[in-house]
Amino acid sequence: MMESGLAPDDLQAVWLTLKLAATATCLLLLIATPLAWWLAMSRTWYKGVVSAMVALPLVVPPSVLGFYLLLLMGPHGAVGELTLALHLGTLPFTFAGLVIGSVLFSLPFAVQPIQNAFEAMGRRPLEAAATLRANAWDRFASVALPLARPGFLTAIILAFAHTVGEFGVVLMLGGNIPGETRVISVAIYNHVEAMEYTAAHGLAIGMVLFSFVVLLGLYLSGGVRMVR
C-alpha cells in the first residue's frame, strides 16, 4: 500500500485499524465462546432475553450505540465513574474505548456463528466423549472446539471485517485522534467530506483489497472444506 502513495497519517490509520480489529477479534472470541456455549446448551427461559440483548447491535444504529456508550463511559456514566474511581481515566477518545465499543458492536457477529455451530453439533458427541472418560473441559477442547471450527472461522472473519468497516461507533466514541482513534473508515469519511477524493480512493481501494485477500485466504485455507 506504500506504493499507492498514502500519506503518513493514512498509513497510521491503516495500522491502527488493523490493531483495533485484531484486538477486538481476540477479545470477541474470548467473550463469545462461553456465551455461545451457554446459549447453545442452556434450556432456561431467560436464554431468550440474553439472545435478544446480544442481537441488539444488529438493530440499533451504530451512532446511537456510540452515543449511549459515550454517555455510559463518560465521567457521569456508570462505567465512567467506575473507571475514574479506579484511576483509569475515562474511556472515550482512547484506543481502549474503541476496543470496547467495537466488541459490543460486533458481538452478535461473533456469537451467532459459534452458537449455530455448537447447536448443529448437538449433545451426542459430547455424551459420547463423556462415556469415554473425558471431563467437561476435555470434552469442550477435544470435541466441541474442533467440531465447531467452521463456526469459529466464520466468527473470526465476520468480527474482523465488521470491526475494520465499523464507522458509527468509532465516530461517536473516538474524537478522531490520529494514532489513537482515527481508523480507516473515519479517515476515508474525512477525505470524502473534504473532497480529497484521491486520498479517499487510495484508502478505500486498499481496504477493499485487504478484505478480499483476507477472506480469500480464509476460504482457500479450508473454510470451504470445513463448511461442507
Add this chain to the structure above:
Amino acid sequence: MSQKLNRWVVFGALLFGTMAQSVHAGEVNAAVAANFAAPMQQIVALFQKASPHTVKVSTGSSGNFYTQIKEGAPFDVFLSADEQTPRLLEQEGLAVAKSRFVYAQGKLVLWSVQPGLIDAKGVVLRHGAYKRLAIADPKLAPYGMAAKEALEKLGYWNDVQSKLVTGENITQTYQFAATGNAELAFVALSQITKNGRVTEGSWWIVPASMYNPIKQAAVQLTAAKDKEAAHALLAFLKSEKAAAIIRSYGYELP
C-alpha cells in the same frame, strides 16, 4: 381548507401585497441545515398561520443536500449551514440568481457542562486543568474553522493539540461536551441557547473579531423559480417576526 382561504383573503394583501392576484395555496419543500432545524420549526409554524401555504421541512447536512440537489432532489428552497454551498449552487445555475441572502450568523462559544469552569475571558484554555477540548473538524465544519481561527488568534493552537478531540460536525462536538467526555468544547451558541438564554454549565462567548463570520445563507432553487409559495417563505424568513425567533436561538443577523 376554506377556513384558511378566508383568512388568506383577510390578511393576505397586507402581508404580501404584490401577490394579491394569485390566491392558490402551495406547498414548499425546504431543505434545512440540521443546526437550524429548531428555529425553522417555529418560523414555519408562524408562516403557515399567516399564509395559505404549507411547508415540508427536510433536515440534514448541507454537504448532503448539495449532492442531492445536484442529482435533482425536489427541493424548492435551501437553508444552508454555510455561505459557500449556496454560492456554488448559484454559480452552477441550480439556484435562482440573486435569491441568496444570509438569514443567520452563527456565534462561536466556548462551553463546558460544568458550572464555573469557564471564566469570562477564556483563560481556562491556557491555564485550566482540563484533559479534552472538543472542536468540530476545521476541514469539514464552519464552526470548526472558526474555533481554529480563534485558538490561533489567542496563540493557543499549538498548546491544545494534545488535548484536541474532533467531532465530525458541530452536533457531535456538542455531544462530546454535553456528556462530559470533553470538559471544554467550541460549539455554536445556538446549541446551548434555550428561549433566548443559556442556562446550563459555564461559557465564554468568543468575540466576533477572533474569527471570520459564520454566515448561513439561503437560496431559492431554480426548479422552483416560479413557485409563489417558495418566494413567500423566503420573504417571511427576512421578516422581523422571523428575525426575533432566529435571535432567540443564539444567532445574529447581519
Add this chain to the structure above:
Amino acid sequence: MNGVGAHFVLQREGFTLDAAFSAPAVGVTALFGPSGSGKTTLLRCIAGLERAAGSLHVNGEVWQNGKAFVPTHRRPIGFVFQEASLFPHLSVRANLEYGYKRTRPADRQVHLEQVLEWLGLSRLIGRSDPSSLSGGERQRVAIGRALLTSPRILLMDEPLAALDANSKLDILPYLERLHRKLEIPVLYVSHALDEVVRLADHLVLLQQGRVIACGALSETLSRLDLPTAHLDDAGAMIEAVVAQHDEAYSLTRLDFAGGSLWVGRVAQPPGTRVRARVLARDVSIAMQHPQASSITNILEARIDEICDEGADKVVVRMGIGSEHVLLSRITRRSRDLLDLKVGMPVYAQVKSVALMA
C-alpha cells in the same frame, strides 16, 4: 453386592419413569420393551447421561444415591449408542484410542490389538475419515472404542436398530463372540425379540416406564402373564448341544435334557452349545404320538398352563423334561375339541426350529 441394582424415578412431560431392577454380575441382560417404554432413558440414567432421582450401584460401587452422583466420565462404563456417534473430526484410529488415552494405564485391561482382532477392525484402522465406513463398520468401531476404556459394565442402546439387515448379520456374530469373551455384565436395550433371544441371558421387561418382569431369559419369555408370550413372534428358547450330524439328509441333531430336535445341517461341531428358538405359532399339539407325519420333531410334553389370547386363540405352555418349556399357539376351538387341561400329557409337534448360534 455384585451386579447392578437400580431404581430411578424421572418425571417428563407425558412420561414417567419409575423403574427398579437388578441384573447379575455376568452375562447379558436385555432391557426389552416397546418403543416409549423407557428402556433407553433407563440406560442413560445408568450411564449418568440423564439425571433422575433414585439410586444405582454397580459391582458394589455406589454411582448414585440421594445427592451423591458420579458424573458419567468417572463411571467405568462402555456405552454404545444406536448411531455409532464416531467423532467426525478424528481418524478411525484416533476414535478407537480416544477413551483408551483417557483411561488410567493401571486400569487398562483391553488393548488395541485385542479389539482389532475381536471386532475385525485391522482392515479399517488406517482410514482417516470415519464417514467413509459402512454402517456396520462404524458400529463395530464404536463398540471397539467403548471396550478400549476397559469398562466394568457395557451399556448398549439398540446398537443394531439403525443398521440394515445385512449390516446386522455382519455384526451379530461379533457381538455373540464378544459376550462370551467379556467377563463383565452387559446391559442391552432392544425392542427386537429375536436379538434378545439370541444374545441375552436375562430379561428386564419394561412397559410405560415401569419394570413389569425381571429374570432369566427362558423363564421370563415363557411366562404367559407377560406380553412377551403374546407377541406375534413369541416363543421359547432352548439351550442345547450339537449331538450328531446326518450327512445323508444334511441334518443335525440337537440334544437337551428331556429330548432332542432335528434341524438343518449346522456348521458347528458336535459338543457346541447352541440356542434353539421355537416360535409358539410353529408348535401344534397332539394327544397321541402321530404315526405317519411329515413333522420330524415330536416331543413328549406336559401342559403347565393355558392362557386365552383374544377371542379365538390360546397359548399353551408345556414342560419338556424337567428344565425346558415350549409355547404353542392354537385356536380356542382346538383346545375345546381336544379338551386340553393343565397336567395332561401331550405330544408337541415342532414344525420349525431357528438356530441362534
